[in-house]
Amino acid sequence: DITSIVRDAVSQVYHKVRYVEQYDESDVTHLRAEGMLRQSSKLQTGTSVSIRPIADFTISGRISQFDRNIESTSSAAHGMGNFGEGLSRTDISASIDSSSRLSRIAVSFQVYDTSGISIPGKFGASAEVGFAKNGVDIGFAIFGNGFGYGSQATAMHGRHLALQMMAELSVVQIIGRTLTVPYWRIGSVQKIFEADRLVTSEWQRQYASMGPLLIPFMQSQCIACGDNSVMVTGQMDAQTQAALDRFADKFGVKNRSYPNYEMFKALEMHRLLDRGAASAAWAAYGAYKGGSRPVAMPQTARPAAPRPEPRSAPSSPANGGPAATPTAQPDVAKPLEGLL
Structure with missing residues (x-):
């Protein structure tokens, strides 16, 4: 569920953003019942119904792609030896292994105005997530009393971080298109976005009108x-x-x-x-x-x-x-x- 991630991304844009929860069936039934009580001539009560405002925009979306292992590689090497005799005998073993996996994640969003009509254009992003592991494990056994030492270095671009990044970039795109502002200036050095034809065509319409x-x-x-x-x-x-x-x-x-x-x-x-x-x-x-x-x-x-x-x-x-x-x-x- 990426709802909380999208909410956090929108909240970072402006502190006066307010969220309107969608009505469910119990809400509708409750409002109808209270409305009937207020209009009834038999029961004069002081109840008041708080009507939620209509949201200016509605964002819905999902994780549209989640492929865990598109590519995977692994390699391993193991060696062992001993030296000395009798009480001075020492056994040594060592192993080295490395592995990597590539995953692909994508999110897709739809944006609707107050009348329930979707805003044109595709909203979303995709990313490839790499997981790499390089491990070196060395163990010693001396006199039958063993102790070991292990070291492991792991580099991982977490899936949650990838989802958070894509949600934030998608929110930038959503707000840029709905407000017709040049959102592609964000991340211009990395060329995250391209100039949006939908925004520029809306500028031309505004200019003519x-x-x-x-x-x-x-x-x-x-x-x-x-x-x-x-x-x-x-x-x-x-x-x-x-x-x-x-x-x-x-x-x-x-x-x-x-x-x-x-x-x-x-x-x-x-x-x-x-x-x-x-x-x-x-x-x-x-x-x-x-x-x-x-x-x-x-x-x-x-x-x-x-x-x-x-x-x-x-x-x-x-x-x-x-x-x-x-x-x-x-x-x-x-x-x-x-x-x-």
């Missing part, structure tokens, strides 16, 4: 890639143009007519593996979608409330057009430097 939100999203991509000078304004301003040019030089993007999918893909591919940069990018993009004024990533590590700016607030993505200039409001968001 974003409409008026494309420019502000690419501005948030610049923030996620480490450029603190960009503000999410929804306009291709000078700061955004300069940032895109710098990233085009860095990532080898040939097309300089922004926005374009080549630049969109490059920015999505090279987001910093930094939680602070990601949070700032999403906060700025969310503020734009909410209709508030432009938000930029702070220049310093210590966050401060944004100062008021004279420019008008960008429009909400629902109407797509320019928003009217908001009426003057008292500034209640004061800088925090003096309060800390």
Whole structure:
């Protein structure tokens, strides 16, 4: 049963993950009975039914292959001798043996969304597990009173460790595909993963469907890639143009007519593996979608409330057009430097 291994792997990704146990038949019967009691006019009770939330994703899987001895080799040598006569006679025996076995283990997973529809693609991994043993055993017998000495060196890649490793890599793949992030950057030196066509095709679909939100999203991509000078304004301003040019030089993007999918893909591919940069990018993009004024990533590590700016607030993505200039409001968001 690899359920606990998969749970541990998912829990390592983010501490706010919550698990929802599946209902069994006794749960369903219990909920129906309590519901009938609550609705009954004869019995007015204070019972309450706790309904479990619907899980966002369901992962099911199994060990799909477990071949213990695909290949096995062994060799052994034994020798014995004696020297001396009478009370000085000594017998010596020695043996040397070595063996190795090769096993293959594979895991396979399926991922379902809230409607029970499986997410496309194959999830899983396979590994070959080697077991090697080299032993040297030497025994002495002197005067009929025996003592022995044994030494054994064993190198083993345990099957449990192999299952744990494959489960963790599979969870990386599952989360990468469901959230359409470039998970293949993990283990890039060892080339564990290849670029996933399902993820890149989803990027292309998102690019084609974003409409008026494309420019502000690419501005948030610049923030996620480490450029603190960009503000999410929804306009291709000078700061955004300069940032895109710098990233085009860095990532080898040939097309300089922004926005374009080549630049969109490059920015999505090279987001910093930094939680602070990601949070700032999403906060700025969310503020734009909410209709508030432009938000930029702070220049310093210590966050401060944004100062008021004279420019008008960008429009909400629902109407797509320019928003009217908001009426003057008292500034209640004061800088925090003096309060800390």
